[in-house]
Amino acid sequence: MTEDPRLQWLQRDQARVIHPLHNPELQRQGHVWVRGHGAVLVDADGREYLDALSGLWNVILGHGCQELADAAARQMRQLAYASGYAGSTNPWAVELAEKLTQVCYPRINRFFFTCGGAEANEAAFKTARFFWKIQGQPSKVHIISRRWAYHGTTLAAMSATGMPAYWEMFGPVVPHFSHIESPYPYRFQFTPRGPDDHRTPGQAAADLLEEEILRLGPENVAAFVGEPVQGAAGVIVPQEDYWPRVRQICDRYQVLLIADEVITGVGRTGRWFALEHYGIEPDIVTFDKGITSGYFPLGGIGVSDQIAEALDQGQGSWMHAYTYSAHPVGCAVALEVLRILHQRNLVQRAQELGKLLLEKLRTLESHPHVGQVRGLGLMCAVELVADRATKAEFPPQEAVGHRVHLATQRRGMFTRMRGDVYNLAPCYLTREDQLERMVQILADSICEVLGQG
Numbered sequence: 001m002t003e004d005p006r007l008q009w010l011q012r013d014q015a016r017v018i019h020p021l022h023n024p025e026l027q028r029q030g031h032v033w034v035r036g037h038g039a040v041l042v043d044a045d046g047r048e049y050l051d052a053l054s055g056l057w058n059v060i061l062g063h064g065c066q067e068l069a070d071a072a073a074r075q076m077r078q079l080a081y082a083s084g085y086a087g088s089t090n091p092w093a094v095e096l097a098e099k100l101t102q103v104c105y106p107r108i109n110r111f112f113f114t115c116g117g118a119e120a121n122e123a124a125f126k127t128a129r130f131f132w133k134i135q136g137q138p139s140k141v142h143i144i145s146r147r148w149a150y151h152g153t154t155l156a157a158m159s160a161t162g163m164p165a166y167w168e169m170f171g172p173v174v175p176h177f178s179h180i181e182s183p184y185p186y187r188f189q190f191t192p193r194g195p196d197d198h199r200t201p202g203q204a205a206a207d208l209l210e211e212e213i214l215r216l217g218p219e220n221v222a223a224f225v226g227e228p229v230q231g232a233a234g235v236i237v238p239q240e241d242y243w244p245r246v247r248q249i250c251d252r253y254q255v256l257l258i259a260d261e262v263i264t265g266v267g268r269t270g271r272w273f274a275l276e277h278y279g280i281e282p283d284i285v286t287f288d289k290g291i292t293s294g295y296f297p298l299g300g301i302g303v304s305d306q307i308a309e310a311l312d313q314g315q316g317s318w319m320h321a322y323t324y325s326a327h328p329v330g331c332a333v334a335l336e337v338l339r340i341l342h343q344r345n346l347v348q349r350a351q352e353l354g355k356l357l358l359e360k361l362r363t364l365e366s367h368p369h370v371g372q373v374r375g376l377g378l379m380c381a382v383e384l385v386a387d388r389a390t391k392a393e394f395p396p397q398e399a400v401g402h403r404v405h406l407a408t409q410r411r412g413m414f415t416r417m418r419g420d421v422y423n424l425a426p427c428y429l430t431r432e433d434q435l436e437r438m439v440q441i442l443a444d445s446i447c448e449v450l451g452q453g
C-alpha cells in the first residue's frame with residue numbers, strides 16, 4: 001500500500017465509486033480534492049491548484065466562503081427540509097423568488113426551483129409543452145436545440161444536448177428533439193442563397209432555426225432552447241445579431257424561447273443574465289450553478305408572465321415536482337449569494353475581470369497553434385488548432401488538449417477542456433495576480449506541448 005494519501009484515496013475510489021462521465025483511465029490520474037480557499041483548490045497530497053473553471057463554472061464566490069457556510073448551517077439548524085409541493089412553502093423560497101424577480105428579465109417574474117441544471121431544463125421542456133396544451137395547441141411538442149449544446153444528461157436534457165458522445169451509448173434519444181447548427185463564429189459557414197443574399201453569418205445561423213421550424217411545421221414546435229454563450233462546447237460566443245434574429249423567428253412562428261443560463265446566469269458574463277447583452281428576453285430561463293456558488297445543489301426556471309398565467313389557469317395541477325424543489329437550505333444559500341453579489345458589486349467585477357482575462361489571453365494569439373481566443377465576461381476559451389490558416393483540428397489520437405491539460409496541472413492549474421479548447425471561468429473574486437498566473441501557466445503549457453512556435 002502506498003504512503004501517498006492521494007493515491008490511497010484513488011485506489012479506494014476505483015473499487016467503489018462510479019463517477020460522472022466515468023472513465024477508469026482518467027480516474028487513475030485523478031485528483032482528490034480536500035480543501036479550497038478563494039480561487040485555489042488543494043489536493044490530498046497538499047498541492048495547490050488554481051481553479052480555472054470555478055469547480056464546474058459554479059463556485060462563483062470561490063472556495064471557503066464563511067458567509068455561505070454560515071447561511072447553510074443556520075438554515076439547517078432552523079428548518080433543514082419541508083415539502084414545497086402545492087399547499088406548502090417556506091419563507092426562503094418566497095424571498096429568493098422575489099429577489100430573482102429584481103435581477104432577472106423584466107417579463108420573468110415567477111420561479112420554480114430544482115436541484116440542478118438538467119432538472120431545470122426538463123422542467124422547462126415540460127412547461128413549454130404544458131403551456132401549448134393550455135393554449136389549445138397540443139401538437140406543439142417538438143424541442144429544437146443546437147449542435148454543441150450541453151443541457152445535461154437526464155434523458156430529455158441529453159436529447160437536447162448537441163454532442164453525440166453524450167447519447168451514443170444511451171440511445172435511442174427521446175423523440176421530438178432535433179438539432180440545428182451552432183452559430184460558432186470561428187467555424188460557421190453558410191452558402192448564400194444567391195447573389196442578393198447579403199445576410200451576415202449571425203443572421204444565416206439564426207435562419208437555420210426558421211428552416212427547421214418550417215421543416216417540422218410550426219404547429220408541432222413547442223420551443224427552441226439555447227445557451228446564450230455555449231459553455232461546455234468551449235465558450236462559443238455568438239455573433240451580435242444572432243440572438244435578436246432568433247427572438248424574431250420564435251415570435252413569428254409562436255415558438256417559445258428557452259435560455260439555458262445554467263452557466264451564463266447570475267453574473268458570469270458580466271450581466272445578471274446573458275441575453276441582456278443582446279437586448280432580448282426569453283420566455284423561460286433556466287439557471288443553476290452560480291445561484292448557490294456550488295455550496296448547495298439548487299437550480300430552477302423562471303417563466304414569463306404569460307406562462308405563469310397558464311400555470312394558474314390549468315385545470316388540475318401542473319404535475320411536475322421534485323422532492324427537493326425549493327429546498328430551504330438551497331434557497332437560504334442562494335439568498336446569501338445574491339446578497340454578497342449586490343453588496344460587493346460583483347457582477348460588475350465579473351465584467352471587469354473578464355475583460356482583463358480576455359486581454360491577457362489575447363497575448364497567446366501570437367502562438368501559431370492558437371486558433372482563437374474568445375470570451376464574454378468571465379467565461380473565456382483558447383482554441384488550439386493544427387493549422388491556423390485552414391483552422392484544421394489536431395488528429396484526436398495526438399490528444400493535444402489532454403496533454404496541455406496535464407501540462408497545466410503540473411504547473412498548478414485545473415480546468416475542464418473540450419477537446420483542444422481550454423476553458424477558463426474563474427471565480428468572481430479571483431485576484432489579478434492569480435489571473436496573470438493562469439495565463440502564464442497556459443502559455444508555458446502550450447509551448448511545452450506544441451513548441452515555441
Ligand SMILES: Cc1ncc(COP(=O)(O)O)c(C=O)c1O
Nearest residue numbers: 116117118150151152227262263
Ligand atoms: C448550460 C448547461 N445546462 C445544463 C447543465 C446541466 O446541469 P446539471 O449538471 O446540474 O444537471 C449544464 C452543466 O454543466 C450546463 O452547462
